[in-house]
Amino acid sequence: MLKKHHLIIFCLGTLLFCSCAPMMKCFNNITRPKIYASFAEVDPILLKQKQLKKLCKKDFTILYSYDRWLEMKPLYFFSNGKPIPRTKCGFAKFGETINSDIEYPDSLYLNYVIKDLVTKDSLPFTKTFLDFDYIVLMPKTTYMSSIEARRLKKIPSSFPKNSKIYYIFVSADYYSWQIPGSKVGQKGKFIYPGKKELIIVF
Secondary structure (H helix, E strand, C coil): CHHHHHHHHHHHHHHHHHCHHHHHHHHCCCCCCEEECCHHHHHHHHHCCHHHHHHHCCCEEEEECCCCCCCCCCEEEECCCCEECECCCCCECCCCCCCCCCCCCCCCCHHHHHCCCECCCCCECCCCCCCCCEEEEEEECCCCHHHHHHHHHHHHHHCCCCCCEEEEEEECCEEHHHCCCCCCCCECEEECCCCCCCEEEC
């Protein structure tokens, strides 16, 4: 029995000190990313994630891009589409205006950001946001749902109490046309270079 305990401690210690990636994947419920064939294949998987309907109710839309969505932190906007600065941690930062010191492109307004995004049926996304106070635009994946759920849960605290928020999620999964030479169903692997971010390599 004692040998068994020593073996368990040894294995945990090996995982902890030799490689952070397995521990990160385990504690954050991260699965290996997969290359998909189409947006229609991903849409039902994302809709099954409980946090969307639980935290966003019906006030959300999932959009897709033909290019890889590289923005990892949420973007915030007023209902008129004017951008709201964010802190280094990724939370909305009121009381300041967008300027050259903020890490957004100069012309970053909501319409500019979503003009090339489509629905799963490849239809342009059109919606008015007059009934909402704020808009949150953030990435969504099929393989990091737990991390995204925690981030999503903290977002309302950035805004005044009882604010009406509309969420726009952009699929950040991998598609066959985005990665030359890739095949549908191919799996990726994780490399964990530091404490700040996970890098996914195929």
